[in-house]
Amino acid sequence: MVTKKHILQWLENTANAMEDNRQYLTKLDTAIGDADHGNNMHRGFKKVKEQLPAFKGKDIGAILKAVAMTLISTVGGASGPLYGTMFMHAGNKMAGKEELTPKEMGELLAAGLEGVKMRGKASVGEKTIVDALEPAVEAYNQSLGNGSDFQQAMNRAVAACEKGAEETIPMIAKKGRASYLGERSKGHQDPGATSVSFIIKSLNDACLN
Amino acid sequence: MKKLINHPDNIIREQLEGMQLAHGDLIKVNYEPYYITRKEATPEGKVALVSGGGSGHEPMHGGFVGKGMLDAACPGEVFTSPTPDQMFEAAKAVDSGSGVLNIVKNYTGDVMNFEMAADMAMAEGIKVQNIIVDDDIAVKDSLYTAGRRGVGTTVLIEKICGGAAEDGYDLKKLSDLCKKVNRYGRSMGMALTSCITPANGSPSFEISDDEMEIGIGIHGEPGIERDKLKSVDEITEMMTNSILDDPAYHRVLKEWDAGKNQWVDVEVVDDPFKKGDQVIAFVNSMGGTPVSELYGVYRKMAHVLEKRGIKVVRNLIGPFITSLEMQGCSITLLKADDEILKYWDAPALTPALRKKM
Structure with missing residues (x-):
């Protein structure tokens, strides 16, 4: 079972990951974007981390929705609406829940992915968050469907997410600011695909405890 | 990095405080969240004109808040779109009941954040339309990219639509004018140097x-x-020739369909310039290029336009849509008809642009 404690730990881990990787994400964004992704994600999750004590009385759905509102109002750029919508849709799906079964975790992830795709209109292969998140969600749910336990499925999701992020390197960007580079966007890992891989890895790390 | 700042985290607030102290006769700055409105409330019956975007392009947009131009502007972090809560609160502050027109430059983040803000405002019963500006001809392709970026034409739109809003245009008519100016305007920019965002402290590109x-x-x-x-x-x-020779540009832009009560994709095509067109010519500094050099640009541009049979009927020269301290310039040409000229010439009183008040 994934409990509220795990969810709060997930958010704290994510905030720490964004702080540790602030310069790395910004460096990736300098190559093909506008050099602010690390700063924006750090600003947003730093605010989330500050609010964690106030989340303790909320159910999981309400926590995720509160995270969404914080990201929407602090991150800015394209990442704010995209990650905001991801947490919003995940939160709506998990409304009222105090703990999650492995199957419900799969629904949470799928709802988040659906939110990102709805807001950004991106599909796999366009060098975006979707290139890392979609393989992660699929790997998790397939793994669970094949009889794996929660931890095995999470490990598969992390591996698929990180692989998906790496696989954006040779892609030509078709969405967002990187798309203006055309061919020149090849050879660089997508910052959004990278930051979502930190989010999924943070979830796994939280649930290991 | 050498900049006239205290700490990078505080610059937006400190610079807004400076604007408030300098232009308190015209504007009012709200700090939680950040937005700038006119000092006086929107008159009843007048559509409110709102824009916003990342900071670092000053005087756009905050410098254009005032009579004859914007009713509100929402500044984001440097080069980062503002967030929906800013545009939502700004809309609530300036809506007089006649609706809000958001002028949105075509960047992925800006479009998404303004769309979320419009959804929030409409949920509160405010009539809203978002019009996207995409005039940068350097981007050729709209199918495999996020499309043309919103650049110089934005400044001209804020002046022209601001004039029409004062004159009593309703939301539909004002939106149509805004779309027309976007279709008629084309820009191209160039850079000699890079710029440094305060948060990063190193050049955005080499x-x-x-x-x-x-x-x-x-x-x-x-x-x-x-x-x-x-x-x-x-x-x-x-x-100049690149702008004049740019072929018809096809793209799909999103707008709110009040009848269908949903966002719809609208195909938009703008026509190339042709001999005999009258234009407003706008030569803009990216921030680091002195005005003297802009006149060097204007001189040659005027010669080329004359040779091509294009008549300049109005002009604007100076730093109006900048990129921090970047050296470089942009040229915007806007085909001008009677309606556009009428509102270009209309009075305006804002911190950065004034016309015969």
Whole structure:
């Protein structure tokens, strides 16, 4: 079972990951974007981390929705609406829940992915968050469907997410600011695909405890 | 990095405080969240004109808040779109009941954040339309990219639609004018140097002392080509001809369909310039280029336009949509009809642009 404690730990881990990787994400964004992704994600999750004590009385759905509102109002750029919508849709799906079964975790992830795709209109292969998140969600749910336990499925999701992020390197960007580079966007890992891989890895790390 | 700042985290607030102290006779700054409105409330019956975007392009947009132009502007972090809560609160502050027109530059983040803000405002019963500005001809393709970026035409739209809003245009009529000005306006920019965002402290892109980037965006997005530095005449001739020779541009833009009660995709096509067109010519500094050099650009541009049979009927010269301290310039040409000229000439009183009040 994934409990509220795990969810709060997930958010704290994510905030720490964004702080540790602030310069790395910004460096990736300098190559093909506008050099602010690390700063924006750090600003947003730093605010989330500050609010964690106030989340303790909320159910999981309400926590995720509160995270969404914080990201929407602090991150800015394209990442704010995209990650905001991801947490919003995940939160709506998990409304009222105090703990999650492995199957419900799969629904949470799928709802988040659906939110990102709805807001950004991106599909796999366009060098975006979707290139890392979609393989992660699929790997998790397939793994669970094949009889794996929660931890095995999470490990598969992390591996698929990180692989998906790496696989954006040779892609030509078709969405967002990187798309203006055309061919020149090849050879660089997508910052959004990278930051979502930190989010999924943070979830796994939280649930290991 | 050498900048006149205290701490990078505080610059937006401190610079807004400066604007409030300097222009308190015209504007009012709200700090939680950040937005700038006119000092006086929107008159009843007048559509409120709102824009916003990342900071670092000053005087746009905050400098254009005031009579005859914007009712509110929402500044984001440097080069980062503002967030929906800013535009939502600004809409609530300036709506007089006649609706809000959001002027949105075509960047992925800006479009998404303004769309979420419009959804929030409409949920509160405010009539809203978002019109996207995409005039940067350096981007050729709208199918495999996020489409043309919103650049110089934005300044002209804020003046022209601001004038029409004062004159009593309703939301539908004002939106149509806004879309027309966007279709009629085309821009191209170039850079001699990069710029440094305060949060990063290092240049947004690298460019050698003997190079220039043609077709640059206002955040240092790459353009058409990186070339050896040329003379102002050669650069200006190439930019002006590129604008005049740009073929019809097809793209799909999102807007709110009040009848269907949903966001719809609308195909938009703008026609190329042709001999005999009258234009408003706007020569803009990216921030680091002195006005004197802009006149060097204007000189050659005027010669090229004359040769091509295009008549300049109005002009604007100076730093109005900048990219921090970047050296470089942009040229915007806007085909001008009677309606556009009427509202270009209308009175305006804002911190950065004034016309015969």
